[in-house]
Structures are given as structure tokens and as C-alpha cells.
Amino acid sequence: MTSPHTIAVLGMGRMGNAIATRLAAKGWDVVGWTRSGRTSGAVRMTGDPQEAVATAGLVLLALFDGPACRQVLEDVHGSLRADTMVLNTSTIAPAEASELARQIGESYVHAPVLGSVPAASAGTLKILAAAATVPTVQDAVFEPLRAYSRGHATGDPAHFRAAFLPTAHIEGIRDGAFISWPLDEYCALFQGRPAPDEPTRSRRIDTIDVHGTVATATMTLSHGSDTFTDIFLLVRVDDGWRIANKAYHRHS
Template identity: 55%
Template structure:
């Protein structure tokens, strides 16, 4: 087994810099290149990518996405030596990974990593490596300088597993966001909430990201950005062709793409303004007073669903006529819960669960902001008995 001697790291963003610095600290001969022409005192940098790869036994990619990988490799391909290995740590789509593996054949190792800058710096990354056995044997000493290597069947699977792992991270960030929103609504001090959350299943995430969560100005730079994680979730949703709430949740985060992922957990809940028509709707059911429904809905709204086994579609006047200004006799036992509200500019969707005696209703609302206020444009429902 021959260990690669000179390593060219292409892409010197957060992870690229950390990887190049780690390999240099492990006595590897490293040169770095980036399109931004960033320089580093920790390792040698070269302004010409062709010069960077011409003398390299191994070219390591740490780029933002698949198109960047393809563009850079297309540019330097003629400068690669016949025996040069290409080791790609970038997070890209499964189809993109398959395509690159096909283009470069046995010399290509697809090796996305689990972990961010601190893990790269410490050499504790988890590496999902897909390659021919000979190529993996050649690359293994370099990979083991960065962390623990887990062999994966093929490049597509390695890319897919990385996206799935990042989805679990996105889910954890959004779960933390929901916990902080509930705590804010209850008036619980942020410090107390974070202290307790550090004791639970999200404890590791909370402890690592606490400088971004306590309401003070963020300290330092991001280890993993919202923009990068949102990109990964978009790739996963596109590859799986399956709805993915984390993709929408991150894409709609009103924080700068270069912000740390923890900032997605600090986004406040939707404003009371968008909740006002939903609360008016709840009051209508609680009191039986139809004026609350007129406050909640646009005059043009329709309420649609299945009633008595048949499809019904009521205009607002007909729907209001079902209520007679008195609460139901069993009102004290009834409950309503707003489950989700997703705002997209001047429109929003919401879901609600209503427990009315033996019946459970699932209501889905389309809301719109018109003339400065939110109203329900339409409602559809399903009745479970």
C-alpha cells in the first residue's frame, strides 16, 4: 500500500481549511487552493489550481455542492497525473456522486464526513467512504488522519447517508426551535430552559451551540451554516422525491445563510397577527356565536369536507347559519388545538385538531394577509368518529 505524499485540498471554506490544517499538523505535505484566493499561515496555498494538482498524489475536494465539484474537476482534469487519486468530502446529491465516480473510475473515493470544524480539527470526523478496495487502501492513511472510516457500498449510498444524517441534525435544530418558542410563550427564562435542555436528548447540541442560543450577539464564526444545511435538505428532498418538513423549515428561516445553524433555533414563533383569525375561529366554536366566524373568514371563504358520507361545500353565510349563539351542551369537555402554522409571505397554511365529544376533526386552513390583516380564505376538514 502506497500512502499519498502530496495532498492538494481544493476548497478552503470552513471545512477545507480545517481539513488542510489537520493534515498539515499530521506531517502531511499539503497545498491548498480556493477560488477566493484565500491564503493561510497554517499550510501552503497556490493561486493556480492546475499547479496545485499537478504535483499531488491525492486531490481532496471540500467544496460547497455538486456543481462546484464538477466545475473544478473539469477545470483541472488535464493536469491530474494518471495515478492521482480524487477524494471528495463534499456533500452532494447521490446522482452527482454516482456521476463523478463514473467519470473518474477506480481513482475516485467518495467520502462525505459527519462532523463539522471542531471534529475536523481534532481528527474525530466520521467518514463514509465508497471506493474500490485498492483505492480505499491508498486513501485510508489520509482518511484516518481525519477520523474514523466506515466503508460504504457505493458513492450514491455514501452521499445519501450523509444527507440522511444531516436531516437528523436539521430535525434536532428545529425541535430545539420549537422548545424555545414554547418556553418563550410560557415566559420561562432562556437560561433556565437551556440548563434543562442540556440534561436531555438535545443536550449535546445545546451545549455546543449555547453561545448562539442565549440571546446575546453570536461569538465567533459558524461551524455549520444555515445555508449549507438548507442546501443539503433541498438535495435530500429532491433525491427522495418525498416531502421533507425540515427542507421548508430551513429554507424559510429569516437568518443570513452564513449564520450558524443554531440561529435557526432562535427564530421567533409566528406573530399573533396570523393567529388572530384562528383564535376567532376557536371562539366561534366555543361560544356558538357566528360573528366570530365572520371575523375569522374572508366573506368569499368556503368550508369544505365530508359530512354524513357526502362532500359538502358551504359558503360562509351557510356555515354561519349552523351556529345559533349558544355553546354546545358538552362544551366543557371539548378542546381545540392549533397544530401547525407555516407562513410564506402574504399566505399561510395552518392545521388544527378539534375534539368534539366522540368526534375528532382535522381542519386545514389557507390564510391570506389582505388590507393589513390575516383572514382565513378557505377551510377543509376531515371528521373522525
């Protein structure tokens, strides 16, 4: 019999480990698995994902991307109990979430989170949950903002290029002077690796307002001693939502 008190966390990277640790601290029976073989001092681990899900009432995915989610779910699908829920917190495209929902059925819940590792550790993550539905326009508008967050988290400018239109500018006041970076100049600021203090940084989406084919959004970034308010103008183009421009304020 599946125990509703057992949670299998598949993907024990920084976010997955933080979520698993928080759940264990709150008294849940948590078993973790990761493709890398990474261990965790906070929860029991297994090297077999099918074993991890076999007795779980809830399977929580915290994986890198859509293909990783698809592969892992294909591997464990035969071991899932009929009453087991699959909660996917991974950042994936709406089309990928829809395909996983069709494959898994009504037990699949798409649940992207707003927040980073510190929020997971503190239990303050915001969860956007949807099940048995095709993601709406409002869901899709989150995608470039998540790509933007991944750019900061990894230092990989490819994520910014996926988030912004090629014509985008990033604007604000820097050292008392107005700056307006074209996308290429902005991407050149990132060296392809996370900041040394990345584990302590956090980012959250505060507001999104959609008006047909345009939207505005606000994010708060806490980067070390600096806090930034980012304001985005987004447009819906043929291949989905993209950021047309960003303006920011650095709080002193």
C-alpha cells in the first residue's frame, strides 16, 4: 500500500536537496534519488529511481529541464502506484508540461516554483500548480522570466538569449549615469559560470500583467548585498513570449 507520508524527490541538485531537506525537517518520510549519484546528509538516498517511487504517495521532480523530466518519468512510470501523485517543480516549457500530463494522466501536477534555494530552505517557495489542463497564455509568459533567472543562476548567456528578443535593451542607472546595453553587450557581462555566492542568492517573480499580446512583469533579485528591482516589457511573438526590454533599479 502506498503511504501518503512518503515523498520521493527525484533530482537532488541544490533546489531538490533544499526541498527534500525542508520536507524531512517537517516530519515527512523522504527518499531521494539523483542521476549524478550525489548524496545528502538530510534524507535517505537510493541509487534506483524505481525503488524510490515504489512506496511513495508523492513523487516530486526537481530536474534540470524537460528532456530530463521525460527520461526519468519514462524510467519510473512502470513502478508508479495507481494512487501516486507526480508533482513536477522543474522549469520546463508549457508544451513539455502538456506532453507529460498526457503521458502520466490525471495524477500529474505541473507545479513550477517562484523562488530560489534560500526560499526552499525557509519554506517560503511559491508554487504555481496546474493539473489535467493545457497551460494557458498566462502560464507561457513565465517562460522567458524563468530563462532569465537561469541565466543569472548559471552565468550562461545562452539563457538570456532565449529570454530576450535580439533587439532588446537592458537599461538603468549605473554609477550615477544612464546605461542602455544592447543584448550582446549585456550577455558579454556573464562568463558562463555561477557567481561564487550563488547558493545565497534569490530571485522571485512579484507581478505579471498580461494584456493580449503584451505583458509587464516585475522581479526582485537579491544578489549578495545588492537588491535589484527588474521591470520587464514582454511581447508574444510567433515562437512564444519574449522580453522586449528590461529596466532595473539597484537599491542602495
